[in-house]
Each structure stands twice: as structure tokens, then as C-alpha cells.
Amino acid sequence: MQANVKWVEGDTFIGLSNSGHNVVFDAGSDSAAPSPMEMVLMSAGCCSSVDVVSILKKAKQSFSDVQVKLTAERAESAPRVFTKINLHFVVTGNDVSEKHLARAVQLSAEKYCSVALMLDKTVEITHSHEVVQEQVK
Structure with missing residues (x-):
């Protein structure tokens, strides 16, 4: 590359x-x-989101929206590296299984997301998630 x-x-x-x-x-x-650090943060979110969407599709989950809300803390002095990152997944759909979502997030965190796994060597990375039931129109 x-x-x-x-x-x-x-x-x-x-x-x-x-x-x-x-x-x-x-x-x-x-x-x-965006700054270079914002790009790194968004890259971690995108990389992990690709995994979660793929895994949920394979599990035949009915979802219409996947978002990851990223929060990060940085060191106070230079170099102002990330010290903590949380990826909070919000999946909207029709009867999305909490168990399937938790498994998708776990697989991304532990096995598939190369960006987060690379950052995990020096940054405390946590994951959380929630399912939002799709509103009937």
C-alpha cells in the first residue's frame, strides 16, 4: 500500500x-x-462498522441503520496520542438480536478490525452497543 x-x-x-x-x-x-487524529478516530469507526455490518448481514439480521459514536481521550502533553477510545454501536432495525450484535462487535474488536487492533497496542479501546427498534411507519 x-x-x-x-x-x-x-x-x-x-x-x-x-x-x-x-x-x-x-x-x-x-x-x-478533519485533523489527522480525527481521521484516525473515524478510520477506526469505519473499519469496525464494516465488520459489524458484514457480520449482521451474514446472521440475516433485519437492520436499516448502523452508526458508531466515537469518543476519545488524548494525552495532555505532546505527543497528544489517544489514551482511550470507545466505539458505541447503535443499530436500528426490526427485531435485531442483541446477542448477534454483541457477537458482531466482539468479533470486530478481537479479530477483524485492523485499525482498532493496531491502535489497541497502545490505546485502551472499549466497545458498547445498543439496539433501537425500528419505528413502524
């Missing part, structure tokens, strides 16, 4: 992935785009 990051101006950079996709980063106070 390869990538390229190019400085644009100020604290703004554009990353180009090997697959040809551009991503804007902003490391300053301008907030023109």
Missing part, C-alpha cells in the same frame, strides 16, 4: 491514496477539514 500527502497552504494538506482518492486534512485551527 502506498499514499502521498501534499501540502496545499497554511495547515491544509491533501492526501492521495494508491486507489486514486483524495482526502483533505487540516492540522491547524482553521478547521477546513
Whole structure:
């Protein structure tokens, strides 16, 4: 895997992935785009969400929405690394099994999510989840 990051101006950079996709980063106070640390946090959430969705589909669960709410704490001084991350999954659907969701989150955390497993070497990562019954329209 390869990538390229190019400085644009100020604290703004554009990353180009090997697959040809551009991503804007902003490391300053301008907030023109997510910071590199925000991207790492969102990457952990996306990676784990891919696993959870795949596992729930294989378990034939009827769901219409999957969200992961990420919270993180960082060290007070430089380097301001993550010290804690929680991934809270909220799955909306029709009779989604709590047991299946718990298993999907566990498998992602322990076996499949390469981003979170890599971060887990130095960050305390926790997971939680909830099922929201879909409202009948």
C-alpha cells in the first residue's frame, strides 16, 4: 500500500491514496477539514462498522441503520496520542438480536478490525452497543 500527502497552504494538506482518492486534512485551527487524529478516530469507526455490518448481514439480521459514536481521550502533553477510545454501536432495525450484535462487535474488536487492533497496542479501546427498534411507519 502506498499514499502521498501534499501540502496545499497554511495547515491544509491533501492526501492521495494508491486507489486514486483524495482526502483533505487540516492540522491547524482553521478547521477546513478533519485533523489527522480525527481521521484516525473515524478510520477506526469505519473499519469496525464494516465488520459489524458484514457480520449482521451474514446472521440475516433485519437492520436499516448502523452508526458508531466515537469518543476519545488524548494525552495532555505532546505527543497528544489517544489514551482511550470507545466505539458505541447503535443499530436500528426490526427485531435485531442483541446477542448477534454483541457477537458482531466482539468479533470486530478481537479479530477483524485492523485499525482498532493496531491502535489497541497502545490505546485502551472499549466497545458498547445498543439496539433501537425500528419505528413502524
